[in-house]
Amino acid sequence: MxxxxxxxxxxxxxxxxxxxxxxxxxxxxxxxxxxxxxxxxxxxxxxxxxxxxxxxxxxxxxxxxxxxxxxxxxxxxxxxxxxxxxxxxxxxxxxxxxxxxxxxxxxxxxxxxxxxxxxxxxxxGSSDGTPELRAGALTLDTAARTCDADGADVALTATEFDLLRYLARNPGRVFTREQLLESVWGPGAGAGSRTVDVHIAQLRAKLGDASPIRTVRGVGYRLDP
Known part of the structure; x- marks a missing residue:
């Protein structure tokens, strides 16, 4: 049994x-x-x-x-x-x-x-491996798929959460838009690099001053630990 x-x-x-x-x-x-x-x-x-x-x-x-x-x-x-x-x-x-x-x-x-x-x-025992990810004032519960920014709950879409989680699992690492498309949206998703920019902008707007996402000019994005 x-x-x-x-x-x-x-x-x-x-x-x-x-x-x-x-x-x-x-x-x-x-x-x-x-x-x-x-x-x-x-x-x-x-x-x-x-x-x-x-x-x-x-x-x-x-x-x-x-x-x-x-x-x-x-x-x-x-x-x-x-x-x-x-x-x-x-x-x-x-x-x-x-x-x-x-x-x-x-x-x-x-x-x-x-x-x-x-x-x-x-x-x-855990649906996502590491159950909690932190970056500055940001906390992600990967099991419950919830986001807390400086003590406030933030409602994210499924894709926004996946993108933020991917960056939070690789703090300090710079990703190109193409790398993020491949890892978050998946191969053959049909999305363009502009899609990444739009989702990053949406995340920054929702997270406000607690956003740890940084733009690396000419390369892409990183998340500060």
Missing amino acids: TGSGELVLVVEHDPAVAELQRRCLTREGYRVEVEPDPSGAPDAAARLRPDAVVLDLSTAAQPVELYRRVVQALVTRPGSSGGRVVAVVGPLDPAVARGLGPHRVDRPFGPRALVQAVAVAMRR
Whole structure:
């Protein structure tokens, strides 16, 4: 058996699929609770404090926002186990997929893929490696995908967060626009260098005086530690 009695919250709108998930995870030794309404996932996660959540995002109008709320419920609830989220998705735009963490299974999926994704999420213990990044007055929580600038919460889009996180993981290093496009937007994204400039400007406007992003003339951008 893979599990040792850990609690998995299955959030799934299709009763037949939810039952399949429940059976295969129970067979592997996990305890399973089912939430049939994806919009109720954050409340269920906060209430049950599971070790992992299998989250159906295939019908969500705002999948990144729902994912973020579930992660936030897990990491901020007093006494929370800090469980991980496995996103169950259909076809996704690459920009959306980057906002859903590393643990995903694509519909349709088999029991083996689901069990493996849950087991990997349990082992990693953190959806992003380093859970918190700091630069001056800026703090990024990479698990909850939240940003704090000089004590104030800052609402970022998925791409803005990914760009800021990438710079924060490489403080002091100068990146060209092309390098940032390759690393944040991904190969073949079709975006031009102007896209980077626009997102940097948006980040600076939102972060205000707390922004640690610097322009290196003739080269690109860096983030001061």
